[in-house]
Amino acid sequence: MTKEGKHIIIDAFECDSTHLNDIKFLEEMCKKAALDADMEILYSYFHQFEPHGVTGVIVLSTSHLSIHTWPEEKYVSLDFYTCGTLELTAQVEYLIKELSSKRALVYSISRGVSYPQLIQSEELGG
Template identity: 40%
Template sequence: MKPLGRHVLAEIYGCDFEILNDIKKVEEIMVNAALEAGAEVRECVFHKFSPQGVSGVVVISESHLAIHTWPELGYAAVDVFTCGEKVDPWDACNYLTTNFSAKQMTAKETKRGIHPVTPHRVAVNM
């Protein structure tokens, strides 16, 4: 059976401090990464930390892109989860790597929602 989604966890290193510390720039790059991957953007929420760092999420029809930056380390932790076959999470990760002026990206993909052939229900008692 096909998985419901693909989840890529990316470690992006050697990024430009100024980019990773600029909430508007990080949001713009994240939204454009989603669009580059073929996703439909629904909502965005981003927060700027003091003295530095940005966290945010771009909600897409196909799931989400999330980020937390450590500008002082030139590092961004990125999470790209897409459902269906239309959107490629790797396209988003590659776009982010390029636009953060990164020197290196390592990532791993996990298939999500692989169901057994025979569906079953699970009862939860509360």
């Protein structure tokens, strides 16, 4: 396996707050995103905060997918990191759609490279 990879960082705003406090929904959503990319899930752990909010991580054989929610702010942060050359566009679009995000900032960072780079970003939604 190559050390090079892609790290996608998502800031999703104006999300459906009921989804952001639903631990089962969030875990299944994250697992589906990973499995649909043919990634191997090694471990999954999600925690429900009181009075609200969820944090979770899925450890993948190629790295990880993590999520942190703030239902009271209708905000979610996600990190999706994978080694190799896998394209994650479909998974990013799926996650944003499932969260009912009206606006999301998506950052793409190459990992494992030994040269300076520009971090690419795009805004989705509107």
